[in-house]
Amino acid sequence: MSKKILVVAGDGIGPEIVAEAIKVLNALQADGAIDVTLEEALVGGAAYDAVGNPLPEETLTKAKASDAVLLGAVGGPKWESLHISKRPERGLLGLRAELGLFANLRPAVLYPQLAAASTLKPEIVAGLDIMIVRELTGDIYFGQPRGVETLPSGERRGINTMVYTESEVERICRVAFDIAMKRGKKVCSVDKANVLECTEMWREVATKTAAEYPEISLSHMYVDNAAMQLVRAPKQFDVMVTGNIFGDILSDCAAMLTGSIGMLPSASLNEKGQGMYEPIHGSAPDIAGRGVANPLATILSVGMMLRYSLDAPEAADRIDAAVFKVLDQGLRTADIMSEGMRQVGTAEMGDAVVAALAGE
Amino acid sequence: MSKKILVVAGDGIGPEIVAEAIKVLNALQADGAIDVTLEEALVGGAAYDAVGNPLPEETLTKAKASDAVLLGAVGGPKWESLHISKRPERGLLGLRAELGLFANLRPAVLYPQLAAASTLKPEIVAGLDIMIVRELTGDIYFGQPRGVETLPSGERRGINTMVYTESEVERICRVAFDIAMKRGKKVCSVDKANVLECTEMWREVATKTAAEYPEISLSHMYVDNAAMQLVRAPKQFDVMVTGNIFGDILSDCAAMLTGSIGMLPSASLNEKGQGMYEPIHGSAPDIAGRGVANPLATILSVGMMLRYSLDAPEAADRIDAAVFKVLDQGLRTADIMSEGMRQVGTAEMGDAVVAALAGE
Numbered sequence: 001m002s003k004k005i006l007v008v009a010g011d012g013i014g015p016e017i018v019a020e021a022i023k024v025l026n027a028l029q030a031d032g033a034i035d036v037t038l039e040e041a042l043v044g045g046a047a048y049d050a051v052g053n054p055l056p057e058e059t060l061t062k063a064k065a066s067d068a069v070l071l072g073a074v075g076g077p078k079w080e081s082l083h084i085s086k087r088p089e090r091g092l093l094g095l096r097a098e099l100g101l102f103a104n105l106r107p108a109v110l111y112p113q114l115a116a117a118s119t120l121k122p123e124i125v126a127g128l129d130i131m132i133v134r135e136l137t138g139d140i141y142f143g144q145p146r147g148v149e150t151l152p153s154g155e156r157r158g159i160n161t162m163v164y165t166e167s168e169v170e171r172i173c174r175v176a177f178d179i180a181m182k183r184g185k186k187v188c189s190v191d192k193a194n195v196l197e198c199t200e201m202w203r204e205v206a207t208k209t210a211a212e213y214p215e216i217s218l219s220h221m222y223v224d225n226a227a228m229q230l231v232r233a234p235k236q237f238d239v240m241v242t243g244n245i246f247g248d249i250l251s252d253c254a255a256m257l258t259g260s261i262g263m264l265p266s267a268s269l270n271e272k273g274q275g276m277y278e279p280i281h282g283s284a285p286d287i288a289g290r291g292v293a294n295p296l297a298t299i300l301s302v303g304m305m306l307r308y309s310l311d312a313p314e315a316a317d318r319i320d321a322a323v324f325k326v327l328d329q330g331l332r333t334a335d336i337m338s339e340g341m342r343q344v345g346t347a348e349m350g351d352a353v354v355a356a357l358a359g360e
Numbered sequence: 361m362s363k364k365i366l367v368v369a370g371d372g373i374g375p376e377i378v379a380e381a382i383k384v385l386n387a388l389q390a391d392g393a394i395d396v397t398l399e400e401a402l403v404g405g406a407a408y409d410a411v412g413n414p415l416p417e418e419t420l421t422k423a424k425a426s427d428a429v430l431l432g433a434v435g436g437p438k439w440e441s442l443h444i445s446k447r448p449e450r451g452l453l454g455l456r457a458e459l460g461l462f463a464n465l466r467p468a469v470l471y472p473q474l475a476a477a478s479t480l481k482p483e484i485v486a487g488l489d490i491m492i493v494r495e496l497t498g499d500i501y502f503g504q505p506r507g508v509e510t511l512p513s514g515e516r517r518g519i520n521t522m523v524y525t526e527s528e529v530e531r532i533c534r535v536a537f538d539i540a541m542k543r544g545k546k547v548c549s550v551d552k553a554n555v556l557e558c559t560e561m562w563r564e565v566a567t568k569t570a571a572e573y574p575e576i577s578l579s580h581m582y583v584d585n586a587a588m589q590l591v592r593a594p595k596q597f598d599v600m601v602t603g604n605i606f607g608d609i610l611s612d613c614a615a616m617l618t619g620s621i622g623m624l625p626s627a628s629l630n631e632k633g634q635g636m637y638e639p640i641h642g643s644a645p646d647i648a649g650r651g652v653a654n655p656l657a658t659i660l661s662v663g664m665m666l667r668y669s670l671d672a673p674e675a676a677d678r679i680d681a682a683v684f685k686v687l688d689q690g691l692r693t694a695d696i697m698s699e700g701m702r703q704v705g706t707a708e709m710g711d712a713v714v715a716a717l718a719g720e
């Protein structure tokens with residue numbers, strides 16, 4: 001049966017990069033590798049401009065009825081003065097919350113062809129391939145009580161609460177273990193169990209859940225040490241699993257190790273396997289509409305979609321291989337350009353991936 | 361009047377590295393650069409072995425009566441099975457708490473002679489000189505409520521609370537601004553103000569306090585972006601100021617950028633200017649007693665002590681210059697050894713610093 005994909009291009013370079021990802025989906029559809037139906041909807045600033053709401057009811061209904069959502073990017077200076085409830089980012093956060101997307105998958109992969117882009121020495125990062133699994137709906141970003149109160153003395157006091165239940169920890173650990181089973185079978189759970197009771201419980205649950213995965217080698221690391229180790233020897237990691245705030249920090253740190261964040265996709269999954277897929281980079285309003293944005297992170301996000309929500313791992317492998325091939329061919333968008341390579345625009349890069357998919 | 365320094369050597373390599381730091385203090389005393397009185401006391405595993413308590417009352421009394429405490433390192437496998445209240449680390453935490461050491465100063469400095477030790481490319485890190493000012497007595501590490509509760513469903517739920525009052529934020533910002541006034545006058549305050557109300561308040565207080573320091577250029581950065589920027593372009597930073605948990609993560613990340621954590625000192629100050637000074641590295645039980653440990657971080661901690669608690673900035677400058685000189689001479693302990701340099705032991709390195717101080 002045909003799988004449904006909702007495409008929400010969003011703002012800035014969103015429409016341009018998503019157009020290239022759609023070319024890739026169409027090519028795979030044409031040669032019978034996948035069977036998908038695409039729909040489009042508005043989100044972010046584009047939705048606000050059209051209907052006064054960054055997440056229109058219609059978009060949400062369509063998203064819930066889809067197997068996967070492909071998102072470009074949202075936001076831009078045009079909407080920054082809006083009330084927080086109307087800002088483009090609300091569209092994104094609303095989709096995450098309404099779909100229950102609790103598992104954020106953030107690969108940090110450094111293609112050997114781009115090793116020079118890293119600020120780290122090539123021998124430290126060449127071949128880097130980490131998958132960070134970040135819990136996305138709990139932790140201190142959502143915990144109650146929260147806010148700023150005024151004490152009897154008149155002084156203000158700010159509070160946020162880190163909260164996890166055992167079941168929340170267990171389900172994110174299962175996601176990490178399942179992914180690790182298809183990779184190197186090594187999971188590093190990151191916590192601050194020596195100081196924070198909440199994460200001490202996290203460690204216990206991770207350990208207990210791992211008992212059901214005898215092939216998985218589980219290790220534990222304190223978050224401050226994890227930040228050090230990512231800089232010292234990042235290739236020691238296979239899959240990392242951690243809470244929302246630690247994952248926020250570590251996934252961005254790991255992404256930057258590659259030096260080419262225009263190449264990095266992401267996935268956010270719920271318990272039913274529905275997912276939202278998007279590049280980790282932003283809407284880059286400064287270069288929007290100029291046809292120079294790098295579409296590869298969005299195309300690789302389609303690859304993750306095929307792997308994690310559409311049960312088409314072979315087609316996903318083909319996308320990964322096609323991206324590898326265009327890099328081998330020396331094609332580079334401006335953000336990853338280096339000497340001796342050939343600089344191409346957004347559409348030319350998308351076309352090159354489609355050609356590589358066809359084995360040309 | 362003579363200033364009082366309490367020396368607590370601690371465990372593992374602690375006594376060896378502290379012995380070299382004392383040589384440096386004695387040399388400065390001998391040539392009239394400083395006027396100090398040294399006392400010694402037990403802390404950590406050494407104290408537990410002697411009197412059954414990692415922080416004996418006598419040590420605490422002496423520490424409170426001192427202008428500064430010089431600490432080597434605490435801990436080791438010998439004491440790991442002890443109850444948490446008796447572990448060596450309790451001695452350290454107890455000293456911090458009892459002295460009210462709320463301001464942790466963590467320089468991340470990469471000596472040009474050691475630029476190759478970094479996992480980052482030399483052009484990214486050579487000349488790195490960041491001062492991270494971390495709040496040390498508040499935040500989620502101390503906030504109430506905390507712990508693990510059992511819900512009516514039988515499921516457990518872990519909680520920790522991030523808490524800051526305005527006055528806590530203001531006093532740590534003042535420390536950062538005061539330090540920045542003696543450096544590049546640039547302070548980056550790190551928060552997660554877009555998500556956490558507690559740190560939104562932090563940002564407001566930082567901004568308000570900065571108004572009293574018209575020469576300071578204050579910027580704000582989200583913690584996940586700060587972790588990225590430390591990897592991407594660490595030399596953009598002069599002084600960073602942040603809360604306890606973000607500071608824990610970022611200061612370790614920044615330290616590892618240098619690739620030579622055997623070189624990094626630290627200070628923890630209270631409102632009276634009393635301070636505890638210690639290398640950031642641990643007690644390294646695996647190499648203890650072999651005379652191969654690097655004493656330079658401890659010697660540089662003495663430099664910080666002279667600068668921040670003993671009002672002897674010129675003597676502090678002399679220590680920094682002497683360490684620079686021994687590195688220029690090609691002397692290296694095992695942890696920072698590289699080709700073409702001369703490997704020396706702990707005592708020989710200490711002697712070389714003393715000789716460099718004397719202008720030899």
Ligand SMILES: [Mg+2]
Nearest residue numbers: 248249252584
């Ligand atoms: Mg982030």
Ligand SMILES: [Mg+2]
Nearest residue numbers: 224608609612
């Ligand atoms: Mg730490």
